[in-house]
Amino acid sequence: MEKNKIVTITKKVGDNMVEFYIKYKAVHDLPVNNLPKFYSFGVPTYTNLGDQAVSLAQKKYIEHEFPEYQFIEILEDDNDEAIEIVKRVIKSGDIVSFVGGGNMGSLYTDHEEARRKVFSTFVDNLTISFPQSIHFEDNEHGKAEEKLSQEAYAKNSHLFLVARDAQSYHRMQTTFENKVLFTPDMVLYMKPVEHNVKKESTLIVLRHDSEKVVKQETVDAIKKLLSKNKSVAETDTVLDTVERITPVNREKLFKDELELFAKQEIIVTDRWHAMVFSVLTGTPCLLFGNSYGKGKHAYFDWLEHINWVSYTDEDDFERIQSQINKLKRVETHKYDIKDDFNQLRHIIQLNSNKYGF
Template sequence: MMLQEWRDDTPRESRTSEDLRIALRDRIKEVLLPLISGRGERIHLIDPPDHPNVGDCAILLGELDFFKRELPGSKVGFHDWSTYSRSSDRHVERASVLLMHGGGNFGDIWPHHHQFRLEILRRFPKRPTIQLAQSIHFDSPEALQETRDAIAAHSDFTLLARDTKSEAFARANFDCHVALCPDMAFAMDRIVRKPATVDAFCLLRTDKEAVAPHEGIKKQLNQMGLSAEAGDWMDDPRTAERLWDRLYSKLTRKFPAAYPLLAPLAFTARRRYAEARLRVGIDLLSRGRIVVTDRLHAHILSTLLGIPNVVFRSFDAKAAAFYDTWTHAAPICRLADDPSDMVHAVQAVMPPK
């Protein structure tokens, strides 16, 4: 099913989450593959996540599955903000294209990631560079101007926006090629949910982007006669996957000259860590017959898993922007502004027992 058909021609009740997954996966291929074609021999991925956020790990796995499926002959290396140093430059310079990890940190909410992005743009102004699908948010005019300057000075930079709001902002503010592209989590190989144990699982933020009133949400669900649990996915237990990933990150940072030997091991460790975090996310989301969340990727992963879900407007409006751009037509998805609005949204998606 083509994306335009999904949007316009198919009755809402006939659409499935699998239809959406395929349509958005195909849209990613349509947008991204021509940008990499002819220069995908040596890909260097910039700033893949070294942290436990399940959403970022899902994006990374989508990126890696895309490379495996669409660019099977490519050699892929990476540096993140914690492992890069000037001594790493010679390894980055060997890349035929730089791909910057997608997500929601383009701007000044998470400045250390964005500053690393700008440093790479400044250090490699002639290297073909593609920013994979991102939401964009700036509060500081100074930070916005710094970003404008870094992009204007780069000779070959493409910015993929994750929603139409970010796309319009990028076209108005940045001197580069801009295109609209879905979140890279939709490029993941198919994932499958587990059996539910409660009516509603509330995956709610506990970081500085939290806006949803947690107790009010659970109380409202209980008043509807629904059993509910709540949690977040930012725990980071000392698993084997975490320890191996940290070890190879430390070795990469300490011995940059050994990068050609360490890179394959570090890359495997990073993927396994991301896979372990994704399993945590699937286990949490699968607890509910429905999911209520203020995390964009809990909404995205629930949709990929076929779990009916209600997503609140987020701190920087990225959840609403993504919903309005891509997932609003899915019958299992609804957007809510507050706990009272949530009641109607939950009633619309709650499956019969």
């Protein structure tokens, strides 16, 4: 087979063609060559920079750790059509994956339905569900969704689920029959970034969805405290300045967000990835919880040893104030959690060795 030959197998979906992203370029035709493929399904186009950073980190991880694979990203919009296309060309040594971050479970059923389709389709290939949390609600809806996922996941004996916190690790093990790995959130694979910028303000980064649990009176008291010394801005990791994010504009927006975080004296947030961005930029950060504890558990699993970030469940303002003042005084230090990705690295390496890549 010719190395650079292109096979035209896409089909029209309304007025659009399915897009596959290789490097940072969108193509409508999958390349046919001798390279093993690493298919990444479920890549988001919505404007949550936390989830976008997860996709970017996965790409960098595979391209850096396993350059023998040709990494191909598939947008969530094209999931169903892309499944049919990939089915026609996939080879035994290729790897299928579904994007991490977000939440496996009943809170976001569109994502869970897409995940089921991918896992139950490519049952003969190594399949990886990249690191994420899990939460099936304890009600009729949650139990019904859980059963559907159990049935779909059980069809794939080559499926590895990867949990990014200990609570999710335990829940995945007790919910599914599939193998479960324990690995940090993929964004923590990214290298720290130094910014020589002035700490000109403070930033409050809070959710505006059903996961929010921080009381407004607590937020108001924190604003009053922080505004004594610096200007206080409020934002979210969900951008309202763009309508759609793809692998073409994703990295620039991510770098812009890190620069924003680097300019802050302190970050107060209930967004897990806002804390991760603070880790990457060496910015003091206080993290509050969400409705099912994903940030709390991931913090204590991976970040408790990093002294410029901290977690709290407090609603006693004096204790919150003490934590904030302490964080402002700490100095950054080196950290390295690359070895915590070894479980993930091992299963991919086994696949490479098995097929002689």
